[in-house]
Amino acid sequence: MTQVQPPLEFIPPSFNPVVLRLTQWAIRPLYQQFLTNIRSIEIQNLEQLADLYSQFQAGKIRLLLAFRHPSTYDPLCLGYTIWQELPKIARQQQIPLSASPHFHFIYDRGIPLWAGSMVGWLYSQLGGTPIHRGKLDIVGLRSARHLFANGTFPLAAAPEGATNGHNEIISPLEPGIAQLGFWCVEDLKKANRPEEVLILPVGMQYRYLTPPWQALERLLAELEETCGITEPLTLETLPQLPESEMNDPQSVLSPQQQVILYGRLYRLGEHLLTQMEAFYRRFYHQQIKTDPQSPFPERLSQLLDTALGVAEQFFNIPPKGNAIDRCRRLEEAGWAYIYREDIPNLEVLSPLERSLANRIAQEADLRLWHMRLVESFVAVTGRYVQEKPSAERFADTALLLWDAIARIQGTNPFNRPRLGKQSCQIIVGEPLSVSQRWETYTQNRARAKQAVTDLTQDLQQALSGLIVADAG
CATH class of the missing domain: 3.40.1130.10 (Glycerol-3-phosphate (1)-acyltransferase)
Incomplete structure (x- = not known):
């Protein structure tokens, strides 16, 4: 906009x-x-x-x-x-x-x-x-x-x-x-x-x-390439993962394959989390209290709070309520800058006034990006796949990561891949x-x-x- x-x-x-x-x-x-x-x-x-x-x-x-x-x-x-x-x-x-x-x-x-x-x-x-x-x-x-x-x-x-x-x-x-x-x-x-x-x-x-394991592997490979992750993952090179049985008896994958696939998903999530933490620390001067040794859910919660705070600072909105409440208030604040109810007729604006109004609309749209990023992750717990490594839960999480990367890249987040x-x-x-x-x-x-x-x-x-x- x-x-x-x-x-x-x-x-x-x-x-x-x-x-x-x-x-x-x-x-x-x-x-x-x-x-x-x-x-x-x-x-x-x-x-x-x-x-x-x-x-x-x-x-x-x-x-x-x-x-x-x-x-x-x-x-x-x-x-x-x-x-x-x-x-x-x-x-x-x-x-x-x-x-x-x-x-x-x-x-x-x-x-x-x-x-x-x-x-x-x-x-x-x-x-x-x-x-x-x-x-x-x-x-x-x-x-x-x-x-x-x-x-x-x-x-x-x-x-x-x-x-x-x-x-x-x-x-x-x-x-x-x-x-x-x-x-x-x-x-x-x-x-x-x-x-x-x-x-x-x-x-x-x-x-x-049919469990779309091959499509999921292709999607993970695509996301890894986008994120610059090139090192192959094997049982020997797995990162330190949260404790999990990672053995779904309904899966067509072997327990070892399940562990590797979950390791790739977890590594991708951690990589994206680390990148975004550095992004907000460096360019938005945010003090993020967690570190790479902190539990994943805690780091994710802190990152989402930080992203909302960046937008709230711009619109001068206090951080009140849960993440959903904060997203809704930010959306309204952004729309108030873009869809101007205080200007009944845009045609009466002078060229200078129109340019300033365009500028603030563009700024508001950019700040709403932070809120949209959070909006995709308000239900993420960090334990969803770990608790039950089914194809559905793998797909839900992988597609949410795809959403986030699509928003970061500025592509259409609604054009999701169809896994099966x-x-x-x-x-x-x-x-x-x-x-x-x-x-x-x-x-x-x-x-x-x-x-x-x-x-x-x-x-x-x-x-x-x-x-x-x-x-x-």
Whole structure:
């Protein structure tokens, strides 16, 4: 971003059934052959979702689908499930549906900025509503609140707020979904409506049809070359690794091959970590307290904190909250410098004023780079592969390293390598009743805040329980 932009406008939902039908018609062959490497979708407990849709259409409940968000493929897989598979199971189980199932959804306002304005138009036509993360987006929240209480379809949202790149780790949930639930109960009571408000956890997880060990080795070799790592790694030259069994009985690799592959992955992570520590020490004059002998997770946490601090210093923002909170505030601060709400009409600026506005927009975009780097690693523990050396965990971690290197090189981080064909596993959980928590919520402000926290924690636990530990 090198030029100042006009303010980001709200994209109102404008559901168009013709666009929906065209999308439903196109999604099956498109997502199989061109858009993704997903080749099958396995769904558990779909009867539960069909029954809830039936109750929704009968005016008995208001429903929000809270789905896990490990991948950018999630919306396509969720759409296919609801558009194609849900009507089938409803017919098989003789569950009445009065209309073809669909869903409104909440999406990040930033998606059309990198995916293109056409995506914003498509999301609007499909009934989606945007939310501007990082600030109190009154217009966006009002739209989501209206759709939850009055929309033609159930509402879908990812409570993690963004993809985290991990199939078996859930990022801390943002409290907005729980708050929307209580607002929906409030709106229904004001209108003397009897519907019960439910939040339905939906687990999403991916596994490779065939463990892509050869593709992973090629990817590691590519990343090693990019990082200037040329020394071959053998059992004799392995670095000092954390203690680990490194023996996955489901792997087609021998225990020795697993150890070497993990050693390469660990060496690559350490190399990148060391390079970035030196980068921030030398060029941003940061005092990083850890050293190469410190535990990997501790070093990573310190580096992420340092990167966020560099951006926060530029925008004069105090480091408050967890890494996700800090990323959201930085994003908003950067957008305020780029999408200038204080300049209603850029055309009235003098050439000098326009140049200065362009300069600050460029500076803001450069500082947001640090935040984007952190954003890719907020869920990284440093122990993910060590705890379970499955192909899925190897791939998750290697692709996150690829993301980081792509951002450092300034290439497109969304054009990820495809390591192999995958299946998507979707598990429909048990609904959480928001209505049953209403009495606690209305007692006083402190109890209301606690009710939101408790519901968020219960949702986190429910989504964690939908992770299949032996996937892959």
